[in-house]
Amino acid sequence: MSNMTPHVLENFRFQAQACRSLGSPFTAQLCELFADHLDASSRFGARIINWPESVKDDALALRAVGALHSLVRSGKARELASLYPPLETKPDVLWEAIAAAIYRHDDVLHDFLDSPPQTNEVMRSSAILGMMLNVAERFDMPLAIYEIGASAGINLAFDSFHYVLGDDREWGSPEALVHIESEWRGNAPDLETKLEIKSRAGCDRNPLDPGDPEEVEHLLAYIWADQHERIGRISAALEAAASTSLRVEKADAADWVDRMLATPAEPGIVRVFFHTIVWQYLPLDTRLHIAKAFEAAGAQATDETPLVWMYMETEDHPGGAVLKQTVWPGGEKQTLGLADYHGRWVDWA
Numbered sequence: 191m192s193n194m195t196p197h198v199l200e201n202f203r204f205q206a207q208a209c210r211s212l213g214s215p216f217t218a219q220l221c222e223l224f225a226d227h228l229d230a231s232s233r234f235g236a237r238i239i240n241w242p243e244s245v246k247d248d249a250l251a252l253r254a255v256g257a258l259h260s261l262v263r264s265g266k267a268r269e270l271a272s273l274y275p276p277l278e279t280k281p282d283v284l285w286e287a288i289a290a291a292i293y294r295h296d297d298v299l300h301d302f303l304d305s306p307p308q309t310n311e312v313m314r315s316s317a318i319l320g321m322m323l324n325v326a327e328r329f330d331m332p333l334a335i336y337e338i339g340a341s342a343g344i345n346l347a348f349d350s351f352h353y354v355l356g357d358d359r360e361w362g363s364p365e366a367l368v369h370i371e372s373e374w375r376g377n378a379p380d381l382e383t384k385l386e387i388k389s390r391a392g393c394d395r396n397p398l399d400p401g402d403p404e405e406v407e408h409l410l411a412y413i414w415a416d417q418h419e420r421i422g423r424i425s426a427a428l429e430a431a432a433s434t435s436l437r438v439e440k441a442d443a444a445d446w447v448d449r450m451l452a453t454p455a456e457p458g459i460v461r462v463f464f465h466t467i468v469w470q471y472l473p474l475d476t477r478l479h480i481a482k483a484f485e486a487a488g489a490q491a492t493d494e495t496p497l498v499w500m501y502m503e504t505e506d507h508p509g510g511a512v513l514k515q516t517v518w519p520g521g522e523k524q525t526l527g528l529a530d531y532h533g534r535w536v537d538w539a
Contacts, residue, residue: 193229198241198250205251209414212532216275216416220255223285232292234299247470249307252412257302258288260411266298267291275416305396306471307412310341312427313420313533314466315348316372317502317513319361320536321526322348323379325462325498328517332388333460336450338480339468340392342400342409343438344427349387351427367430368423376527376538388459390436393446397438400431420532443472444479451487455495466502467511467531488518502529510537 192199206221230236234257241250262271270287273279292299325333337346352366356373361381398405406428413421439446447463455461463484469477484499491497500515513526513536527538 192225193235194225194239195241197243197245198239199225201245202251202254204246212530214414214416217255217414219281219284220258220288221251223281223288224251224254227285227289232296232300234292234296234303237300237303249471250303252307253303253305255414256307256412257299258291259413259415260302260408261291261295261299262415263407263411267295275418302411305408308341308394308396308398308409310344310398310409310424311420311467311532312344312351312368312424313370313372314502314529315345315351316353316355316370316374316533317511317527317529317536318345318348318464318466319351319353320374320379320538321464321500321502321513321515322462323381323383323385324526325460325500325515325517326385327380327383329460329496330384331458331460331496332386333462334389334456335387335391336447336461336463337390337392337438338443338447338463338465339471340394340397340438342398342405342428342431343392343436344400344424344431345466346390346392346436346438347427347431347434349385350430355381368427370423370533372533373535374538375535378536378538391450392436392438393441393443394438395440395442397440399437400428442476443468444476444483447480447483451483455491455497457494460496460498462498462500464500467504469501469503484516484518485521488516488521491518493519500526504531513539 202221202225206218209218228235230239238254261267262274270291273284273287340346350366351368351370352362352364354360354371359381398409413424488497497518498515502511502513505512510528510530513529515526516523525539527536529536
């Protein structure tokens, strides 16, 4: 019988299912082992078991597996590291090594739980590209883009990547450092649309510097250990981001949105605010504040100074992340499609 409180147990069981469906059987197994065996004999275990009701919004299971992955990548838990992918290990042998690692590195693992996951999944750029192409086609103007919860700023450079989008469809230079393969289905955006990004900016509560090896390691720890292609792709994207002058601003999301919207809109440019799998991590009052700020700014938008709020978020949809946008003037709300959380496919509406 599990030692976890019901709401914590539910989070680890749910995350195990999600990991398995997203092609990560090893990470699913880690979640199941925590659910079955973790007890309160360590600071790490006690903190997880007694986590408050906010467990889902806090993505607790992902913090826990991220803590282990960080330890393994650091080289300080070689016995456990030797059982990580590509090796396949018996569950009881793996748990024995995990328990030993918790005993030896309790404080480090406990403290890793402080911060929410920042995967900065670069494959989500596939959905961002499509949504931005839709805006560019609609307005035939350059875009000024603003990302809320931008982490290391990787996806702000979505237009510098090379995309293979199924059915021999490609976008971007094959010489790009970052290559993304994503299957576009349904009423896909027109890849011939002219897309010009006039400016780009991003904020995060805890922005990561792609040029800082320690911060890069922290980010890579959240990438699931059995998804080697993802680790390679995000490493390339971080390398590309480090070579640019763009840095994400450390700021509260609501304050930052207020500041950006307070800057007078430039005629002939579309202001596009966007976020991907960020909304659930923001406090309710922050979310309400941002929504009201967009409504107020949208009321001032004109055909010459359009405003777009777009996002890729869970919204508790069972099939994937929902792609939506609101466009001003007018405040028209549109559902653009559904996307795999890791960007492997997009179903365009």
